[in-house]
Amino acid sequence: MSQQCIDFTGRVAIVTGAGNGLGRSHALALARRGAKVVVNDLGGARDGAGNSLQAADEVVAQIQAMGGEAIANGANVANFSEVEAMVAQVMERWGRVDILLNNAGILRDKSFSRMDLADFRLVMDVHLMGSVNCTKAVWEIMRAQNYGRIVMTTSSSGLYGNFGQSNYGAAKMAVVGLMNTLALEGQKHDIRVNALAPTAATRMTEDLLDKTVFELLTPESVTAGALLLCHEGAPQRTILCAGAGGYATTRIFETNGVFLPPALQTPESVLAIWDAICDTTDQCALEAGFKQTEKFLSKAAASFGNQ
Incomplete structure (x- = not known):
């Protein structure tokens, strides 16, 4: 791709799980480049327990302090009615949705032999059905406006496997299958659907990675790739891997x-x-x-x- 300025002026973006970590980094970067941003975050713990708008409100305050426009929303992405209400709020406020960055996620790690099926279902509900729910809620809007950029968040745990993450890995591979089909169905309406496979130092990975490498695994290095998948010249049906300043693509x-x-x-x-x-x-x-x-x-x- 040719060198060009990535600008989101006039675009409306929904970023799920945007109160912390990667989602926060994505939301702030989109806002810096002109996007109006919906900062969605249930405000739960890493395992999904609890809820609070505090983290989302703090991100909104940061965006407003830099002169941008943003609203906080605490919809649970696993609940379609809450997601529909969120999208209705966005349409009433700004009249369109150009970008959906499906980032929300939780962890319930255990070996498969020790894992309770309730924990398996919950992780699938948040990662897979959360992405399905949010995409379904904006799909007809994007079709009607003949424009949309959707990013699924996959993982090397889904693409290649990782001990103790059968639930997470299954969900993360499932969103790749979702991407593959939606990219075909959305193509004639200029809806481009891609997937991001990140490695970053966040609360989701703090127990999985050595503390000494955290300073290299910045969320911002992943966000650089995420914003590529969000802009007008984005590719289609691509798995972009990003972390520690490294960028690669995975294909099947x-x-x-x-x-x-x-x-x-x-x-x-x-x-x-x-x-x-x-x-x-x-x-x-x-x-x-x-x-x-x-x-x-x-x-x-x-x-x-x-x-």
């Missing part, structure tokens, strides 16, 4: 694979060609789920055509 690739004729479609035959199945030489990223079906059918057609 599929190997070219091998065709077996009907007589050889047995588990023994699959095992016999396993190395060829796993060969990454001609792997590629598929643009949509049906592309896999097209690939397999083309292999079958080619095989039968050669008979």
Whole structure:
């Protein structure tokens, strides 16, 4: 992408979980660059317990002190009616929603064998359904205005796994699947949907990372990537990884694979060609789920055509 100034003047942004950590950094940065910002935060503890508007109000005060416009909102993103009310408040105040940054999250870490299913569901409700609820509440608005930028927050724990975070990892991989489909459905209305995979020193990660590296893992370094995904020239359907000043993208690739004729479609035959199945030489990223079906059918057609 060419060098240009990233500006959000006239844009309206909703940032969830914006009272602390990454969300706070995202909200402040958007406001500095001209956006009107909804600072959403339930105000609970790291595990989701409790609620308070104090943190959100403090961020709003900071934005107003710098001459920006912001409102605080304590909607629980896992509750769709509360999210709908929040979006209605935004529409009444500013008449549009241009940016949704789904950042709200909680942790209930335990090994899977020790984890209570209630803790699994709660983490899924906040991370996955919270993102679904907020996106659903703004989707028709963005379609009507033919513009929208939506950022899901995923994680290396979802993309690659992390011991003790089966609930969190499942939720964080799920939002990637949500992104993949919404990016396709929103494309004709210039709704661009991407995902951010952050590593930062926040209260969510203080028990997971060595204290000595915290000074490198600033929320601001992640926010630089988040704002790229929010602006007019944002990519589409991209997983941007960011942390400690490092930036990379993750993509899901599929190997070219091998065709077996009907007589050889047995588990023994699959095992016999396993190395060829796993060969990454001609792997590629598929643009949509049906592309896999097209690939397999083309292999079958080619095989039968050669008979």
